[in-house]
Amino acid sequence: MSIKSELIKLWNIATSPSYRAARAPYRAFRKAHGGTTPVQFSRVQPGDVVLDIGGYVGDWSDQMTTRYGVVSHVFEPHPSFANAMAERFAGNENVLVHAYAIGSEDGVLELSDQANASSALIREGPTVTGMVKAFGPVVEGLGLSDVAVVKMNIEGGEYDLLPAMIDSGFMQHVDTLMVQFHKYGPDDVARRDAIRAGLSRTHVCEWAYPFVWEQWARKTPEMT
Template sequence: MITFRRVARGLKNLYRREVLRDGPLLEAKRWFRDKGDTTLRLDYPLDEDSIVVDLGGYIGQWALDIHERYGSTVHVFEPVPSLHATCVERFSGKPKLHAHRYGLSDKDGTFAITDDGDASSFVSLEKSDSHINCELRSAPAALDALGLDHIDLLKLNIEGGEFAVLPALIEAGWLPRIRFLQIQFHTVGDYDAMRDAIRAKLAETHDEQWCYRFVWEGWERKPG
């Protein structure tokens, strides 16, 4: 169903992109032109022994695509109850797909998130009529509790939560154990400075593969 809110958001984005020449929106246009969702986000040297972690699983489509292409084990973290339930239903009969009903951050806690479907966000509560509370767990502790000693591919799309998760993983020494990262940085808070600081740390252990600024970017662990 097309809602007034979605139409208004689309018109606002069109104005920002074509009139104001908004950088992230221009990058998004380039991303879709290059068909990044069906190429860059799925093309990895994975197999049935690979471990994939999906932070911000939404309805589980990307996790399903990765699993069906490579047979990999995928751990999906989706704290929104309705979205988690959708993942559980879609993953039924697929024992290598695991849906966890909590999000990852730098510490345990809860956060409020707007209940707006594909526009859900925990950074714009004042713009929503409804919100729900969701569980967060410390990323390093949660990964250790699952018995993971490495990750072949880590995907993050968590509405600004990457600015807490990635520094926590860096501090805990997790980065060298992650081969590939696929990150969507969001324009929240002091986003330019925070992204630059994280990218500088990433560059110590990983090489940038491709980058569509504030859309998606990919990193691969340095050889050796």
């Protein structure tokens, strides 16, 4: 997050009751799960495959592979972050870094250069260029079938990627989805609702803190 964005956030917390109310889900999440991306998954087993979509610097993948002995595919379109992870995990066969984003189709992303808040939906300040590859061919090329956990934090890209994953039927092969929806405008409320309706066909929501983090688990045969 940029210094300017951080100062704006602090000012809003101090002066705006409505902003403080909007931050309530984040405070509740921190109280229940701490201040970092959750890594507690009761069903994950050694050798399972997880997808770290929006890897940033790779901390989540590092914790998951250390804790559970899983194989993590990390997707990160920001060139600097992807290169840093490639160096960080050099020689670690359990972390596979892919220097691109995945979405509904191939393309190019102009990303705001704001550390872990870098986004194709923000055009403030300096930018970098990243690559996006269509989800279907990536899944086929990597031989991905059953996935234990998908962790997704892609600064608005979830509104493009998740419908593609749902419509293709791939979500039926995902045991747990943990996603951070982002709210850049009023339409994002309805977009999130539509995606959640699609997810509910194959998964149940285990917990949710709107526009912070939420977790979905694949339905068992008894639930379908």
